[in-house]
Amino acid sequence: xxxxxxxxxxxxxxxxxxxxxxxxxxxxxxxxxxxxxxxxxxxxxxxxxxxxxxxxxxxxxxxxxxxxxxxxxxxxxxxxxxxxxxxxxxxxxxxxxxxxxxxxxxxxxxxxxxxxxxxxxxxxxxxxxxxxxx
Numbered sequence: 001x002x003x004x005x006x007x008x009x010x011x012x013x014x015x016x017x018x019x020x021x022x023x024x025x026x027x028x029x030x031x032x033x034x035x036x037x038x039x040x041x042x043x044x045x046x047x048x049x050x051x052x053x054x055x056x057x058x059x060x061x062x063x064x065x066x067x068x069x070x071x072x073x074x075x076x077x078x079x080x081x082x083x084x085x086x087x088x089x090x091x092x093x094x095x096x097x098x099x100x101x102x103x104x105x106x107x108x109x110x111x112x113x114x115x116x117x118x119x120x121x122x123x124x125x126x127x128x129x130x131x132x133x134x
Contacts, residue, residue, distance in 0.1 A: 001038070001039045001040070001044075002036050002037060002038070002039070003017055003018075003036070003037050003039065005039070006037075006039040006043060006044055006047060009044050009047075010044055010047040010048050010051055011048075011051055012047045012048075012050070012051050017047065020047070020050060023060065024064075025046075025050055025060070025063065025064060025067065026043065026046055026047060026050070027043075029043055046067070049066075049067065049070060050063055050067070053066055056087065057087055057090070057091055058083075058087055062083060062087070065083070066080070066083065108121070108122045108125055109122070111125075
């Protein structure tokens with residue numbers, strides 16, 4: 001299948017497929033006589049794996065490691081589990097930081113009259129050296 005078909009089959013854009021090839025996550029497929037890339041089912045499976053890992057928040061280097069583990073029939077599942085738990089903890093920390101930012105924004109909005117007056121506590125607080133997050 002060509003890159004457009006591989007993209008449609010995996011939901012990975014053609015641009016990202018080319019990028020993954022460039023950085024070595026996906027081996028470059030053979031080319032047809034016409035010069036078009038020729039993807040097969042293992043390529044599609046690999047692209048889906050990468051897309052799913054990206055959707056779960058894994059960065060490229062961890063995806064590289066997961067791909068290596070995927071291809072290792074002798075892998076220890078404990079290593080994969082540890083990676084998933086570490087990613088979940090990282091996402092939790094990011095969610096907490098986002099919630100603190102949300103609370104700070106709501107607090108700022110609550111302090112603003114939101115009318116035609118030029119004075120604005122939000123602008124005033126944004127000028128401060130640092131804005132305390134909840």
